Structures are given as C-alpha cells and as structure tokens.
Amino acid sequence: MGFGLVGFDGDDTLWHSEGYFRAAHADFEAIVGKYVDLADAGLHERLLDTERRNIKLFGYGAKGMTLSMVETAIALTGERIAAADIHRIVELGKAVMAHPVDLLPGIRAAVEAVARDRPVVLITKGDLFHQEAKVRACGLADLFQRIEIVSEKDAATYGRVLGEFSLASHDFAMVGNSLRSDIEPVLRLGGWGVHMPYHVTWAHELEHGLEPGHASHMETVETAAQVPAAIGLLESRWRQSKV
Numbered sequence: 001m002g003f004g005l006v007g008f009d010g011d012d013t014l015w016h017s018e019g020y021f022r023a024a025h026a027d028f029e030a031i032v033g034k035y036v037d038l039a040d041a042g043l044h045e046r047l048l049d050t051e052r053r054n055i056k057l058f059g060y061g062a063k064g065m066t067l068s069m070v071e072t073a074i075a076l077t078g079e080r081i082a083a084a085d086i087h088r089i090v091e092l093g094k095a096v097m098a099h100p101v102d103l104l105p106g107i108r109a110a111v112e113a114v115a116r117d118r119p120v121v122l123i124t125k126g127d128l129f130h131q132e133a134k135v136r137a138c139g140l141a142d143l144f145q146r147i148e149i150v151s152e153k154d155a156a157t158y159g160r161v162l163g164e165f166s167l168a169s170h171d172f173a174m175v176g177n178s179l180r181s182d183i184e185p186v187l188r189l190g191g192w193g194v195h196m197p198y199h200v201t202w203a204h205e206l207e208h209g210l211e212p213g214h215a216s217h218m219e220t221v222e223t224a225a226q227v228p229a230a231i232g233l234l235e236s237r238w239r240q241s242k243v
Contacts, residue, residue, distance in 0.1 A: 002117050002118045002235050003171055003172060003234075004167045004171035004172065005118070005121060005171065005173075006115075006121075006173050006175065006231060007122070007123045007161075007173070007174040007176075007186075008111060008174075009123065009175065009181070010122060010123075010126075010134060013175060013176045013196060013198075014107050014122070014138060015101050015104065015107075015138055016102045016103075016104065021062070024069075024095065024096050027088075028047075028073070029043055029044075031081075032072075032077065032081070034085070035076070036076055043072070047068060047072045050072045051065065054068050059126070059127060060126045060151070060152075062093050062096040064127070066092065066093025073086070097130055100137075101133075101137040103138060103139070103140070104224055105223070106225045107224040108140060109224070110224040110225060111143050112143060113227075113228040114175075114227065115144075118231075120143060120145065121145055121147070121148065121161070122135070122144045122146070123148045123153070123157075124147075124149055124150070125149070125150045125151060128149055131149045135149075153178075153182065153185060155189055158174075159189060162189075169186070170190045170192075170238070170241070171191075172186065172192070173186075173191060173192035173194065173234055173235075174192070174193050175193075175194040175231075176193075176195070176196065177198040182195070183195050191217070192218070192238065193218045193219075194218070194220075194230045194234070197222075217234070219233055
C-alpha cells in the first residue's frame, strides 16, 4: 500500500527554468547599467520588490517578470531610459517565453518509477499559456493522471486538488524544488514532501516557514534518481503512523 497520490512540480523539478530567468536578469542589468550605477541603485533588490508587489496583479512567470523589469527600469532611470532599451527588455521576456524545454537528468525514469505503484499528478504554477506550452513540449504529460496549472501554490490550492480526488492530506506527497511552494503548504496540511533543490532558486521562493517538527514528513534528495526511494521511505513512515 502506498500514497493515494503523488504530485510533481514542473519548473526546475521536471524541466530547467530558473536559469533562463537569471540570464534575462543579467542582460537587464547590462541595459540599466548604461543609465545608473548598479551598486548604488540596488537594482536586484528594487526589481525583487517590484516583482513581489506585482505578483497579485500579474501572477508568476515571464510576463510578470518582464513588466516588472520595465517598471523598475523606468523608475531607476527617472524615466530617462530610451524606447529602444525598453524594447530590448521586452525582447528579453519573449526569449524566456520561447526557451526550450529541457528535462532534468533522470526525471522521466523517476516519474515512471513512482507512477508504477501510485497515481501521479503534475501541479505547476505560473503563466497559463507558458505552462501549457511547457507541458506540451516536455514529453511527460502521458505519465500524469491529471495536470493542474495554478496561480499560487498554497494550502488552499493543495486542499482543493485533494478534495477533488476525495483524498485526505496525509495520503498525499509532493515532489518539488521549492520549500515555499512545493513542500511547506503540503506539510502544514499533514502531507509529505520530497525536496529536490535546484542549483539556483528565485529569492522569493527561498522564503519559507518550515519548522523542525516538519522534518519527519520530508526527505531531501540531490538527484531525480533518488526520488522513488525517498517516496518509499516516506511511505514507510506513513504506514507506521497508521498503526
């Protein structure tokens, strides 16, 4: 007997993503650096603050990032930035939207192994159009019983998904790279988590409220190949908790 459902995150769990955003940020800095001293301007912090404010309006993803970069560039340059450079910033966002979908090493085999004995779902957040395009291109859609593209990953979202499966939270495990979005909300509901850190993470996703008491419901792995064994280990603890 295993978990009633196992969820997988998309960006930086199934396929590479954050690296493309980092590259766009670097090019953005070069553009704005023609107008201001980057060290004095605190560009990184200003952009992050703008992105955080705009999440409720634009959501997550490349489109929100692009609009936030444009807003930040206009503010930091005192509206001096040239239209040509605004256009260059827009093109950075378009390039992120069009990036290739490259799977993480070993992830298909890992999902297949987990799916042999348990139903699996994909739960990913971000821009609907972009996420749909990634799902189509990733070649993994056939492995999932269901694909959920959501605007936010919080306890309410996970609770809704589990409710639609008529599943208790303690019978669910989530695999993902973000403690904030993939692990903490599930653990707070009483579920289980496999954290697979990506080598770079957006600063917003580094903020979380996990506590030592959550440790028994979580395993951390270094590679996709370790995910099936981590799920098995959590299932052993899950079965013991039912005795």
